[in-house]
Amino acid sequence: MFALSDNDPLSACAQQLDPTLGTIFGQVRQLVEETRALWERVLAEGRQPSAKDLATLRPAIDQQLLTTGAFGCGGGVIVEPNGLADREMHLEWWYLADGGKTLPLRPNFDRRRENYYDYTEMPWYSRPMKTGKSVVEGPYVDLYGTNMYVLTFTMPIEVQGRFIGVAGLDLSLHNVERLLVRSLMRLEHEAVLISADGRVIASNTANWMVGDLAQALLNTLPRDGIRLALAESEAGWSLVRLPVLRRK
Template identity: 35%
Template sequence: MDSVDVMDVVARVRDTLEDVFAAVAEVRDRTAALAAVRDRDPEDLGTADLAALRPLLHDRLRRHRGLVSGIGFIAEPGLLCDVPAWLEWWQTTRDGDLRPLLLDLDPNTSAYSDYTHWDWFAIPRETGERACAGPYVDYLCSDEYSLTLSVPVHFNGRFLGVAAADVYLRHFEAAVLPLLRRLPGPAALVNARGRVAASTDARHLAGALLKGPRFGAARLRQCGEIPLALAEL
């Protein structure tokens, strides 16, 4: 297969995740608009305000059914007036129902779920750039191998939190494996550390770490601005 065809596969993989980033950007913009309503007294922003995001979140989960498993806004601790931390986060169940994610977000309890150290939150907060975290086991939301796509939310120069979406690896593989199978030989999509997000090589399944001489010898093609690369094995 010539390089034009390979790059077409790369472009289609990129577009698959760019569609998810577009939905996340809508959540970012809607959240910033909610903050703008409170511009005169931003300290009054609370969970009731974020509830206004729900129609958008529900619609995007339905629109991207089969790829996006969860979507929402994750607040910077201390942002809201009525809780110390908050996730306005909705997920699709295996039955296709929509449900909110409910976590213990009280820092004074032993079950406190501190989300600020996860890459999908820390990278946008620290760099101001979007992130594609994973593949990793998402112990916070689902216990599933996942990718989490996130973007920072700012208003008037203040970091409010991140808008994000989860993509289970099993859903991502279902979307991109038909593309990878068009290639003449085995191939995998990997992150910068060599962690496999999808693969047509039975020796390197999703979630595995591609390393050693085989990874060093692989030809890598970056998927645009998405931090995944196509490795021809």
């Protein structure tokens, strides 16, 4: 990594991207806090939370999806197996449908059926559970939900020191990329925004396709190339400037 002055165009671009990530993580954090408060209230009543209790989170979820300036196309809370009194597996997840309405996601949790959905194997669930840290997964095609190309932001939820699930938001990559490219297009050189595992999030040139693996940019840069980690460290994203002028 290189230390750049705040006046350097790459630093200026990174500073424009950081608030966007901060806003997204802030939205997920609100869901974490709402869920934790709900869980603690129910435990104080001397009982285990139920699916009906979790359904009361819908206004908070809708707020993150419908508020002006919101980024999410889906969001909610996924509970650890047997975490509820009346469900082995459960998610309180809503997605944006046509007309600005939110609809519930209802995957199949019947192990006997072919399309059984085991969210515990999904990285956006398993990684926060194991590490206790926030995670950004993708971009990938959400085959079990909206069938859109998405980024998934999740955070672990802990109550009284115990992991009880994750809160998260799905973001349509189309909308996010359009927002990010606006900043990248201000750079004269080719620039690529890459995820922690080396996937292309956005670029200001057609030479780098969104979703492609570009792990080489995490390890070995071309001569005079620069990689800058974004200040919003929870995402683990880096901004790379290549020593090639962008064709305009």
